Amino acid sequence: MKFHFQHFLKALLLGMFTLFFANLHITGDITKYVNPKYDYMSKMAAIFFFVLLLIQVTRIWQEKHARHACSHKCNHDHGDSQWSLRRIVSYSIVAFPIVTGFMIPPATLDSSIAANKGFLLTQDSNEGRGGEERTSLLEGAKSLVEKENIDIYSSEHIPLPNENYLSEEEYDGKLQLLQKSESIHMTEDMFSTYYAEINDNPKSYIGKKIKMSGFVFKEEGLASNQLVISRFLITHCIADASIIGFLTEIKGADTIQEDTWVEIEGVIEVGNYNGSDLPLLKATSLNMVEEPSEPYIYPVLKLLGK
Amino acid sequence: MQSRQKRSLTIPTVLLLGILFLISVPLLMKSTSLTLPSSLPQLNTIFLSILIEAIPFVLIGVLIAGFIQIFITEDHIRAWIPKNKFLAVVMSCVVGAAFPACECGIVPIVRRLIGKGVPLYAGVGFLLTGPLINPIVILSTYMAFGNDMEMALLRMGVGFVAALVIALIISILFKSNQLKKDKGISHSERKGNKKQPFVTRIREMLNHSIDEFFDMSKYLIAGAFVAAFLQTYVSTQSLLQLGNSQFQSAFVMMALAFVLSLCSEADAFIGASFKNVFPTTSILAFLVYGPMIDLKNMIMLLSVFKAKFVFVLFILITCIVFIFVNLSSLL
Incomplete structure (x- = not known):
């Protein structure tokens, strides 16, 4: 041997x-x-x-x-x-x-990576790579809502064919709730969906209250009272992360360091940035918070059956 | 006799070196971590995430490669591959399209197939369509583009035709198998193996898979590191400002696909996010080019094939994909 x-x-x-x-x-x-x-x-x-x-x-x-x-x-x-x-x-x-x-413990992606990925607000009409991706998924969902509008209310009486279908309904339900409700809470599970929807039709959400958390990211060309509350959207692994976030106005924004995690409450308005309409949050309160244990947002892949 | 003597002497030395290395690296990391720039943990996280995503696929790849090594004989291959070059290329592309693989997992498989006597052009066809056309990629592309089948169909169609043409040109340009010399020795000792019991052959297969894993993983790791490094320190935004015309932007998107080295199952979402920045043609270029060749993949190919061949293949893929993608806009 x-x-x-x-x-x-x-x-x-x-x-x-x-x-x-x-x-x-x-x-x-x-x-x-x-x-x-x-x-x-x-x-x-x-x-x-x-x-x-x-x-x-x-x-x-x-x-x-x-x-x-x-x-x-x-x-x-x-x-x-x-x-x-x-x-x-x-x-x-x-x-x-x-x-x-x-x-080396795993790091959370920060604003330096966000800056490399860039074009959060500088992109034409749809900012954030993730935003578009969600939008596209959402389009499908919307058409489904339209198509099956009648079924939604009677669905309790029909045995559901499978779980996917249920999650589809739940998803649509949450989306409808968003359109109706006066105050929006950007929870992790629906963040990307809500983000895409608000981003897509900012005008229909004017005046609504919003509560969200994210890290502070600043792009060149922001005013001194502006910052972006952002999150990374992870499709598969960290390497394909894309950044999504809302332009936010608050007094003293320039004193807040990049990468600080904050929770804000505010009102949705429509602003203009580089010639295109986009949602603008007028923050009424801003609190520093700890980085959450799950800092990333994952897209809702309900159509995959998840 | 002398060499044996030599080896037994060097083993303790190497053992010592190895232990020193394993101890010193963490110590070095710890002592310098206070002064390291914050970008380094970011780089490390991206690097590891690419690996964690890719390693399961590589493991599947080396298991299949091990299976081919032990259970498939050259006679099988000879019987399966059509004699006619064109038919062989078509067949390899179709098999690749039906075979769910990712671009890093397929390299060890192709290497093993070519080692077993599959002609180079058929291997290339398989290499190109394997990661590009498979159910998961089609589904994710379909979803990423708003449940619209058009982009998924274009991706498959253009990708398939491009792969066919590239493999055919390869069949004209190269006659030999182009494997690196030390790896290209053919197997003729298989006959004896057949008599061995099944369990022994399974063990043989797993032994091969382990060695293949160690052969391949170092290139994957190097490739993942370079890709992570570029993501951390190079701004893609500067790249995007270059693309003004349709041709330029197609090139920019191909360069982006090359550098990002994304898994073909996740790249559709990234591609879709450029919808408003670039024309469809450029996004199609991104989607077709990325799975065929990227940085991580190319480093792995360089470990298997002669550098000259990899270089020619790289140029060919770049030109053919560019031409076909732009032609598709005329459709």
Whole structure:
């Protein structure tokens, strides 16, 4: 029996990957990296890594001769060959994300990333990449409401075909509630939907009260009493984050630092920015708050069946 | 004999180095974290999020690659692939379209297939349509563009035709398999393997998957890091100001797709957000080009294929996608 150091190293790394992925779910940090809707993928990864770890452990001690069925002709690295600088670099690269992953706690995206993504307000009519995406989903929803308008009130008596349909109705119900209600609370679950709707038809929401929280983001060209209360919208993972937010007016906005988390209450008005209408919040109160445990907004993918 | 002696001497040295590395890096991180700019944790978070998103797909990819290695023989491949070049390309594109993969998971699969004797052009067809055309991508594109099938259909149609043409040109330009030399040695020892019991072969398959994972993941990690670095420090806004005409904006969107290295399942939403900034053609360019080649993917391809081939493939994809996307606006 011979101890294979490279196989040992691979087992060690696989073990660390297993721990890393398991740890993400145990601590709940996974939501800081990917949309929780897709967290089953990373759970699956943790299980795969564990299975591979079990296999790899058996390779650490092996008979000298029975290493591998194709050890001399195979076209990839079985870890039997000699050490070289190249190999050390390879293993270091594989170890790198695990090391930084355990050492550096996940950060919440901040205004510097938002500035790179840019064009929150400078875009033509529809600001915020996420805004549009929501809008488009919403368009479908609206037409569904129209089509099935009659059914909505009688739906209690009809057995529902499946859960998706129910969530569709719930979604539409919430949307109707938004259109009727006098004060709007931008909760995390409906944030993107409400945002898109208000953004799309700011005029029909003039005078309504609004309550929302987000981080402060400032773009060039804002007046001294203006700031943007923003959130990041995550479709799949943090790398595809887009920024959405409302232009807000409050006295002393220039004294509030970027990236401060605030909760505001205010009234919706329509403002003009770079020649296009957009909702403008006149804040009546502003409180500094702690960064929420779930700082990101995830789109409602009700049409996917979620 | 001498080399064995040498190795046993170097192992303790390397062990020492490895342990030193594993200890020193975290220490270094901790001691400097107070003075590090705040952008570094941001960079790290984006970097890890790309990896966490991609690694499950890579794992599936290496498992399939392991399966191909152990269970599929060159005889199978010879029997399945049509002799006619054109038919082979069409077939590979159709198989790729039916096969749900993402652009990082497909690289180890293609490498294994070509190693098993699949002609290069068929491998390329599969490589290009695999991540671009699959049910999840179609669904997300359909949703991102307001439950409108037009963009999803355009994406599939233009993408499929472009992939066909690229694979055909590759079949004319390259005769050999273009795998890197040390990786291109063909397998002829499979016959003996067939006699082994099923459980042993499953183990063999998993062994291969593990080695493949370590082979591939370092390139994925490097690619993810570069992509995260660019996202953190380079403003995409400056890029967008370049696109004025239809041609320019198509190029800008393709550059953006290349740099962002998004997963093909999530890019439709990002693409849709440019609806009001750029014409449909440019967004289509973004949607077709990104899954075919991007930064992360290209670094992985460079690990498998000769640099010259990857370069030619990159130029080809860029030109063909650009031409076809612009032609589609005439439809």
